[in-house]
Amino acid sequence: MANKEIIAKAYEIAKEQYATLGVDTDAVLKKINEIxxxxxxxxxxxxxxxxxxxxxxxxxxxxxxxxxxxxxxxxxxxxxxxxxxxxxxxxxxxxxxxxxxxxxxxxxxxxxxxxxxxxxxxxxxxxxxxxxxxxxxxxxxxxxxxxxxxxxxxxxxxxxxxxxxxxxxxxxxxxxxxxxxxxxxxxxxxxxxxxxxxxxxxxxxxxxxxxxxxxxxxxxxxxxxxxxxxxxxxxxxxxxxxxxxxxxxxxxxxxxxxxxxxxxxxxxxxxxxxxxxxxxxxxxxxxxxxxxxxxxxxxxxxxxxxxxxxxxxxxxxxxxxxxxxxxxxxxxxxxxxxxxxxxxxxxxxxxxxxxxLEPTSTLVRFEENNQNFERLALLEELKTKPFGAVWDYYCLQEGVPIGEDYITEIQSYENEVLSRR
Structure with missing residues (x-):
């Protein structure tokens, strides 16, 4: 089971990292529910x-x-x-x-x-x-x-x-x-x-x-x-x-x-x-x-x-x-x-x-200034930013299984419900 305290700490670290790029992770956690x-x-x-x-x-x-x-x-x-x-x-x-x-x-x-x-x-x-x-x-x-x-x-x-x-x-x-x-x-x-x-x-x-x-x-x-x-x-x-x-x-x-x-x-x-x-x-x-x-x-x-x-x-x-x-x-x-x-x-x-979680305005500015190296570099660096910490915190806030925890929940449903059909 996921440790809620660790997830909260990881989110705070991720929040700081994204903030250096001009991204407000708290705002993202609100906006994502529009999807x-x-x-x-x-x-x-x-x-x-x-x-x-x-x-x-x-x-x-x-x-x-x-x-x-x-x-x-x-x-x-x-x-x-x-x-x-x-x-x-x-x-x-x-x-x-x-x-x-x-x-x-x-x-x-x-x-x-x-x-x-x-x-x-x-x-x-x-x-x-x-x-x-x-x-x-x-x-x-x-x-x-x-x-x-x-x-x-x-x-x-x-x-x-x-x-x-x-x-x-x-x-x-x-x-x-x-x-x-x-x-x-x-x-x-x-x-x-x-x-x-x-x-x-x-x-x-x-x-x-x-x-x-x-x-x-x-x-x-x-x-x-x-x-x-x-x-x-x-x-x-x-x-x-x-x-x-x-x-x-x-x-x-x-x-x-x-x-x-x-x-x-x-x-x-x-x-x-x-x-x-x-x-x-x-x-x-x-x-x-x-x-x-x-x-x-x-x-x-x-x-x-x-x-x-x-x-x-x-x-x-x-x-x-x-x-x-x-x-x-x-x-x-x-x-x-x-x-x-x-x-x-x-x-x-x-x-x-x-x-x-993407700093789109920065990327667009690079693009419009023909700074294609900078655009590509930032896109690559974004791939290793701690997105997973933000996602786990989102699941924690929403009260749903965090990370791989849903695997055991689905296995239980299979044993208790699906296998009896």
Whole structure:
């Protein structure tokens, strides 16, 4: 167990060191709680959902591994999320997919879902005093079997998914209204072609038509905000993805929507951190899906790496916190799922704290004076500053496990709860 007295002393030393750089660590400890991370409910059960929990995943969705103890129903999903949040400093949010509704009174197809199936989630969020985000589920469904949903040339299928989009937006608006916090409604579809297509334009024209129809109804922004998410390719859609980055960026700009940037949805040499300031020149807000692509969009558990650090730094350096909505999107079925959440969320939080501990004004002055040696030297020296002491003190203040203490707490939860499922 962490020694609280030692942690407090270490913080005072770190505070003095950062002060010599002009950084107020006490102010950072207050500002860091402005970062709200939306926890994706689908890490609890490998994207199975409550609609058809034993059904196969499809539409480019794949979770690998079969670690014991995954959530089997919405009640267990909520319990696991509560456990996760108890080990995270600050208040976060939850992100729910449409296939995680309450279908205990009978199955409701996706073109007929309503707030009734998600009132339990809203009530749970009220108890947790957190906000909630929402996603339409355009995969793992018979009417997505062809590989096309909103861009389908089968009018019956296209209309089905347009109605699902409409219903999802209505649910999101009611979520935001009841919780008093805007619900981000993200739309991602798996549509694409396994081999080289001919009519790319036809598919994208249909997608535009569907989005326009599905998003025709206006809702107050204090209740819900629309986001659209691009992807380079998916399983079964290797040759062409209808909803490319170019397509959705254009749609978002033209229609004043949020563009969702998932750092696993681009070519391996593209950097999402570099896209944030570009997109925010032309759209009001962006949505982030923070993940860790290994060899591409594999959705590994987030770790504190350079890519995540650049994302956080760009947001903090430019005071974009109020214009960027942060969500997680990874699912690892090969390790303890609660541990995956805690590692990934805390890694993201750490990246933001490191960004807040940066003497940005000094670095910008070096840059503007063409003092590139000094800029690089200071950036390198910052890497060994005692950030960990500030992080541990933050956890101490928030009353959550410090350092590696969360490991034993998760092991206990596994022995007492997960192993009995």
């Amino acid at each position: 709200k991370i939306s926890l994706h409910c689908w890490q609890t059960d490998d994207v199975s959902g409550s609609e058809n929990p034993d059904g196969p995943l499809s539409g480019g969705i794949q979770a690998t591994g079969n670690y014991p103890g995954k959530a089997r129903n919405v009640t267990e999903v909520m319990a696991d999320l509560e456990k996760v949040m108890s080990m995270l400093p600050g208040k976060q949010r939850v992100n729910v997919h449409a296939l995680y509704g309450d279908f205990s009174k009978g199955k409701v197809d996706r073109d007929r879902i309503s707030v009734k199936q998600f009132q339990g989630w809203i009530d749970w969020c009220k108890k947790q005093d957190i906000g909630m985000d929402f996603n339409g589920s355009f995969f793992s469904h018979p009417k997505a079997g062809s590989g096309f949903t909103l861009s389908s040339k089968n009018e019956e299928i296209r209309k089905f998914w347009v109605e699902h989009l409409k219903r999802s937006r209505e649910i999101a608006a009611e979520v935001g209204k009841q919780l008093g916090s805007p619900c981000i409604l993200n739309t991602w579809i798996p549509d694409g072609s396994k081999d080289t297509p001919v009519d790319r334009n036809g598919m994208r024209s249909l997608l535009t038509k569907s989005l326009d129809e599905g998003m025709a109804q206006k809702f107050p922004k204090e209740h819900m905000k629309d986001a659209v998410e691009s992807k380079v390719f998916g399983i079964g859609a290797e040759s062409m993805t209808v909803g490319s980055h170019d397509y959705y960026l254009g749609y978002a700009i033209k229609n004043n929507k949020l563009i969702c940037l998932d750092n696993g949805h681009f070519h391996p040499t593209e950097v999402v951190g570099d896209k944030i300031s570009s997109c925010l020149q032309f759209v009001d807000e962006v949505l982030l899906h923070v993940t860790r692509p290994v060899r591409w969009d594999s959705d590994h558990v987030v770790t504190l790496n350079e890519e995540v650090q650049l994302i956080a730094s760009e947001i903090v350096r430019n005071d974009f916190i109020n214009r960027v909505n942060i969500g997680l999107d990874f699912f690892d079925a090969s390790i303890n799922r609660i541990g995956a959440y805690v590692i990934g969320t805390r890694a993201t939080q750490k990246a933001f704290m490191i960004a807040m």
